[in-house]
Amino acid sequence: VSPAMAEVETYYLGCLAQASYLVHYKGVGVLIDPRRDGQLYLNHLANINVRLKGVVLTHLHADFVAGHADISAATGAPVFIGKNCDARSPHCPVIEGDRLGFGDGVFLEAIETPGHTMGCITWLLTEGGTVTQAFTGDTLFVGSIGPPDLVASMGTSVEALALAMYDTVHSKLKKLPDACVVHPCHASDNLSSTIGEEKANNQAFALEDKPAFLSFLTKGQHSAPAYFLSCVSLNKTGPPLLAASGACQLLPLMQTAEFFHRLTNCPSLDSVYKLDTREAGDFANSHVSGFLNFPMSNKGGVNELTPDKNEMHEGNFAVWVGRMVAMDVRMFVITAPGREREVFTRLGRVGMCNNVEGILDGGFQEQMVTYTGLGVARNTRLQPSEVPKAQESGEVILDVRTRNEFVCQKNGHLAGAYSAPVFELQSLAPELRKRFPGKSFVVYCRGGFRSAVASSILQAAGFTATDVVGGYAALQQALPEQTKNFETEGFLVESTQ
Numbered sequence: 001v002s003p004a005m006a007e008v009e010t011y012y013l014g015c016l017a018q019a020s021y022l023v024h025y026k027g028v029g030v031l032i033d034p035r036r037d038g039q040l041y042l043n044h045l046a047n048i049n050v051r052l053k054g055v056v057l058t059h060l061h062a063d064f065v066a067g068h069a070d071i072s073a074a075t076g077a078p079v080f081i082g083k084n085c086d087a088r089s090p091h092c093p094v095i096e097g098d099r100l101g102f103g104d105g106v107f108l109e110a111i112e113t114p115g116h117t118m119g120c121i122t123w124l125l126t127e128g129g130t131v132t133q134a135f136t137g138d139t140l141f142v143g144s145i146g147p148p149d150l151v152a153s154m155g156t157s158v159e160a161l162a163l164a165m166y167d168t169v170h171s172k173l174k175k176l177p178d179a180c181v182v183h184p185c186h187a188s189d190n191l192s193s194t195i196g197e198e199k200a201n202n203q204a205f206a207l208e209d210k211p212a213f214l215s216f217l218t219k220g221q222h223s224a225p226a227y228f229l230s231c232v233s234l235n236k237t238g239p240p241l242l243a244a245s246g247a248c249q250l251l252p253l254m255q256t257a258e259f260f261h262r263l264t265n266c267p268s269l270d271s272v273y274k275l276d277t278r279e280a281g282d283f284a285n286s287h288v289s290g291f292l293n294f295p296m297s298n299k300g301g302v303n304e305l306t307p308d309k310n311e312m313h314e315g316n317f318a319v320w321v322g323r324m325v326a327m328d329v330r331m332f333v334i335t336a337p338g339r340e341r342e343v344f345t346r347l348g349r350v351g352m353c354n355n356v357e358g359i360l361d362g363g364f365q366e367q368m369v370t371y372t373g374l375g376v377a378r379n380t381r382l383q384p385s386e387v388p389k390a391q392e393s394g395e396v397i398l399d400v401r402t403r404n405e406f407v408c409q410k411n412g413h414l415a416g417a418y419s420a421p422v423f424e425l426q427s428l429a430p431e432l433r434k435r436f437p438g439k440s441f442v443v444y445c446r447g448g449f450r451s452a453v454a455s456s457i458l459q460a461a462g463f464t465a466t467d468v469v470g471g472y473a474a475l476q477q478a479l480p481e482q483t484k485n486f487e488t489e490g491f492l493v494e495s496t497q
Contacts, residue, residue: 004104005127008183010191011040015316016064016349017186021135022050023125025102030054031071032123032135033185037242037345038067042074052077054100056108058137058185059120060085060235062151062228063319065351069238082112085119089238094121105129111172113139115165116146117153124176133181134195139165140173141184142193145204147217151228162217169204169213227322230351242348251344254358260372262358263332272357273325277317277335277343278364280452280467281381286366289375291334293456294321295449296343320453322350324423330357337363379459381469382442384478390466391416396436398443400425400454401472405446414444414475415485422450422457429461444468444475 006025012018013035021032022041029050034041045052052075055068059082068079069089080100083093094110101107106127113122116138125133138146148161178196199205207213254262266272276287277296287293296317325331333356335343340359347353369376382390391397397417399406406419413419420428422445432441441458443465445451451467458465468475476483 004106006102006106006125008125008133009044010183011035012191015318015346017188017316018064019183019185019187019191021183023102023108023133023135024048024050025104025106027051028053028102030056030100030108031077032056032183033058033061033137034067034071036065036067036070036239036349038070038074041067041071045075055079056100056121056123056135057081057085057087057235058122058135058139059117060087060152060232061138061185062149062224062232063186064349065231065234065239067242068235070241073241080110082110082119082121084112084114085117085236087236089236108135113137113168113172115139115148115161115168117149118156118161118164119152120146120168122173124180131177131180133183134173134176135183136173137185139168140182140198140202142182142187142190143198143202145169145202145217147221149224150221151224152232158218158221159214162214163210165204165217166210166213170208174199174205225323226327227350227352230327234351239351240354242345242353251341252356252358253340253361255361256368259332259358259360260368260374264373266330271329273329273331273355275321275325275331275333276364276456277333277339279336280448282336282364283452283456284379284381286376286378287364288334288369288372289377290460291456292460293452295452296335296339296346297449317449318346318350318352320449321347322352324453325352325355327352327355329355331355332357333359334364335359377459379455380466382466383469384474387414387442387444387468387475387479388482390442395440395442398441398454399472400443400445400450411472411476412483412485414472414479415482417444417485420454422454425454425457426461429458429463432458432463440464440466442466442468445471447471447473 006023009022011020020034023030027050029052031041031052055071055077057066057068072079079091080094081087081091083095096112098110099107108123108125110121110123113120120137120139122139123135124131148158153161176195180195182193207216274291276283276291276293279295280293283293294317333343344353366376397414398420399413399417400420400422402421403419406413441463443451443454448471451471455465455467
């Protein structure tokens, strides 16, 4: 008789590069690392007639707000989180050896795998006496391991986390069967791997020398975006409920007059972020002066009518808002008509929907400007072939990708461009005024999203700026010789990263 086999279903959300999983057997399921907007899970559970017996967090995530509270409220299923996470919301604390059983010898077993955080749990699926699958959260990825998360591990040193990860890799993960399938919480594209493949290809498994392992894991630690702290806090205390529980947060829709009255009468406009999430072309054609363009695109994995549980989307709009907008500001948002709930949902995934003071109901219309007192602005966008003429006329070219992208020996950058990463651009404004008085700017990034953000930031700060349609990928096609530059003289200031 062949051993009983559970089914594993994957839900991939590309805009966060985040995967969640449903493990089910004979009508009983456990949901692992759900995202915050959880209606698609409830729909799917109903469609396949599965009752949820548990919601699992592998750790307190820092890069997204999880949906454990919502799903638990909607289904009555208890939440399971590692004891060492010190979670404050209702949950069952998990320690090494705890099991969630399905019957017939099929069960999920917890092993403590600290290193990314001290509270990380990997859940092992056992079928027929064999560990067949491992749900590793942010401990083990395909080809890499989770770096120390100092935001979720306040009070723990990077060295202590790295030592814990060494023990996790070499004392626990290495001992799993080679055929055991690895299911990480994050991946850019490939979610398929096995422990055997990781032993063969993952550098962390090969580094048995402890000092070498610690150096490998702690080298190049970067500071975390501000929204990580908010996500950890919400995951620890339990975020406000959204739609899945039936206790939906009210959408802060405002009619035109109220929206602009509230905006222009804020006590301090310095504490307000004005966000226009329409596509870059629509924003360029006409927008309210002073608003910043973060194009939301059509790739956010929000489709309330027919949610695709395996969405392979990009469009990381919310990540960039979370990275660039301070957590204590209020946001007034303009979006395309019909996408008001989507923008609220996507901001909620990174813990920022509570920042939204108002969303303009019905979208932008130019005639509404009579209410604003702010005026209408327009800007041009350049095709790649038009960039050399702009350079010849004295316009300054800014590459708003990261510094590493700027000096990348594979792709390089446009000849004569200066490096001005988009997340540093607001602080670089004084340097730009000093070095390039009266100059206009042309900005580009890899594909066009960051340059749309950057050009709107510059315009709001009083500069004249345009962005390049299609970004550096289009420039490489149109100007192959001018994009073979790798010199590092284009840094405006020394890196602060």
